[in-house]
Amino acid sequence: MDVASRFGPELGIARLLLEAISFSLLGILLLIGFIVLRRWYRGRYFRRLNEHTFQIRSQWEGVVNGRVPARSWRLNRLDCEIVESILLDTIEVATPEQLPPLLNCLRSSGLLDLRIHQARTTLGWKRRAALVALGRTRAPEAIPALAEALEAPSEETRIAAVRGLGRTGLLEAATPILDHLLESPLHIPEHAVKNALASCCQNFPTILLRYLSDARGPNRELLARVLGELATADLGEDLIVLATDAAPEVRASAARALGNAQPSFALPVLSVLIRDKEWFVRLRAVVALASIDHSTRIRPLLHALCDTNRYVRQRAAWALTSVGTNLDHILAQVVETQDNYALQAFISELERSGAIAEVVDALEQHCEDSAGRILLQALSAGQQNMELASKSSTAAIAGVT
DSSP states (O other): HHHHHHHHHHHHHHHHHHHHHHHHHHHHHHHHHHHHHHHHHHHHHHHHHHHHHHHHTHHHHHHHHHHSSSTTTTOOOHHHHHHHHHHHHHHHTTTTTHHHHHOOOHHHHHHHHHHHHHHHHHHHHHHHHHHHHHHTTTTTTGGHHHHGGOOOOSSSHHHOOOOOOOOHHHHHHHHHHHHHHHHSSSOOOOOHHHHHHHHHHHHHHHHHHEEEEEEEHHHHHHHHHHHHHHHHGGGHHHHHHHHSSSSSSHHHHHHHHHHHHTTTTTTHHHHHHHHHHHHHHHHHHHHHHHOOOOGGGGGHHHHHHHHHHHHHHHHHHHHHTTTTTTTTHHHHHHTTTTTTHHHHHHHHHHHTTOHHHHHHHHHHOOOOOHHHHHHHHHHHHHHHHHHHHHHHHHHHHHHHH
């Protein structure tokens, strides 16, 4: 009796250990079995996918033009997914001449109506997938369903709707986005809205002007940035109005638009913007001037080279060195400004671009007295700055030690 009472607890612990080991082994075996079954099922699925894809590809022309009836594949889920995937991939790279039969196949087979129904009735990732697929169709019928999703409570759904509208590339798809921008903020990341508007309005940027006059606050600045990227010479004198706007971001976008459109009045307007009170407006004006190939841009760029802002000076030096010809004459004009910061920026840009040797050769071929004086002044200024920097760094190291 005493022996049984003594070994009873130990036997109970051993039994618990054996049960735990047994359950662990059973769990491991079940996990291995699940992995094996899953791999077998996925292998079987991909074999079926390859077979069906090959079969559909072999009769693809008939599927598109209707010789192969849609009922032969429409009610098969796997075949339906394959046909839709191929259609959407083909539509994305199709030319305007190739697009109509592909859209007709989407419409006649009911795939377009199915996606529109899913975009309006489903939730979560299924709705977002349907919205993106609708955008890839480039079909005008998809725009109303995508526009409705702009008011969805989920931000991810609204982003999918904006991206879907942008992927259509249709001007009509820009109207819902622009209307929402006028009514209230979309609460969508700015880059998504900007990309969508740029895709939809790239062939007709004047539509942005109609909404820009009524927009306010950040939405107005967003529209101005999109217009600055898409601007063409057809915008005409409307760009002058934007260049005199009270908002600095709108003026900066006008400078970018003038550089892209390059109308006849671009140089005079940019010469005014290069004296703007906001440094980033002056910076955009310098970049725009660099894209205009005209000899009269040198004077305003020289003025920008003497700017109080370091970024404006650096960009002006880049623009002047990108002229490529008569850099020795430009160097002479830079020296005449008697601005050490301007001279340092220009010399540094010459060294960075590798044009310093060309300038030296050009100087040697001209009158030695003026050319030599200009070059010596430039080099001596740079050497003095290097010596001052070296002395200050040495003093700082000595103070630390």
